[in-house]
Amino acid sequence: MRLSIWALLLVAAAYAGAWAWQQPFMERARMGWRLARMPPPASLAMPVRGVAAARVADTFGAPRGADRRHEGVDIFAPRGTEVLSATPGIVGAVRQSGLGGRQVWVLGPARERHYYAHLDAWAPALAPGEVVWPGSVLGTVGDTGNARGTSPHLHYGIYGAGGAYDPLPLLRAAAADTPAGAATDGD
Template identity: 65%
Template sequence: MSPDPSPAPVNPPRQHDYAPAARRLVSWVLVLGLLATAGYWAWHQSFMVRARTLWELGRMPAPTTLPVPVEGVAAGAVADTFGAPRGVDREHHGVDIFADRGVAVTSATRGVVASVRETGLGGRQVWVVGPGNERHYYAHMDDWTPGLAEGDVVGPGDRLGSVGDTGNARGTPPHLHYGIYTRAGPVDPLPRLRAHAPAPPGPAVAPR
């Protein structure tokens, strides 16, 4: 009988070198960390205030109460004309707030100015994107606040312009047309204006 063949040599197990993969992982973590730091820094700078405010407004609920956006006018003085016919093919998609020419028109909400322009039926007008991404429409103004521009961030009570009769309101008593537009279309501002009005004082109670 032939002798048993010699056993096959046993190869030692291969040693995996994880160092390159670890270096790549550390490099990616450092890059991502630097990008996150830079993004955080940029997000909180003044040049990002418009984007930051729009992001915050989009996460906020739409307000259920609003101050009257004309200085010195009470909600009880505003007539309910939402949906009233205008001509033969239009409806009134807002409320008319009458006041003397030049009285201040103020923003009803915090928001970002989307447009400052003079065009069409609204004449001199301002559009402001407010909480819940609702668009607030201020029209027929006599003039705008000097320097007001698209992209400006405004707060409740900030002056946008003054009451007038521009656009198709020419020749009528000066007033502000104020409208609110949602993704579903226009909504009546008056219930919110009235809800914001302070409750009348209760009856006096005689001391006992």
């Protein structure tokens, strides 16, 4: 049986595509495809090293002035404490602006956006497009933006298709999943 030239070209293209998909330069595309197919997380890793979920106050929705509400939780820790990615994802932005000061945005599972704000510093060489995993260092706790002069903390928020929602139940769910007696950061 003889294959036509078109069939051979199609087979060659399929092999080339399969090879390319596995190459390091396609890591971001592979991660984006996976993230879009993942459901929203049922639990989240603590985004500040050494802080127990039980120590985080539920401030989501608290009034902030006359015209806005708090769209996250504030996680207090000493200045310079590492801020970690709570999920796998792709860094969408590393910037300094507005209320959040130094901030990092990560596109996570179900294409939700995770917001890490008031950072004192960013992780060295952190840049948009970088693939991160739970525990990847994003920066350090600080008081930039509208937090200037307050106790150092991380403002952590999650934005899904319906807007901001409270991350604290997911942080507490991860803490509850930790087996009794297991070593954890700060528990």
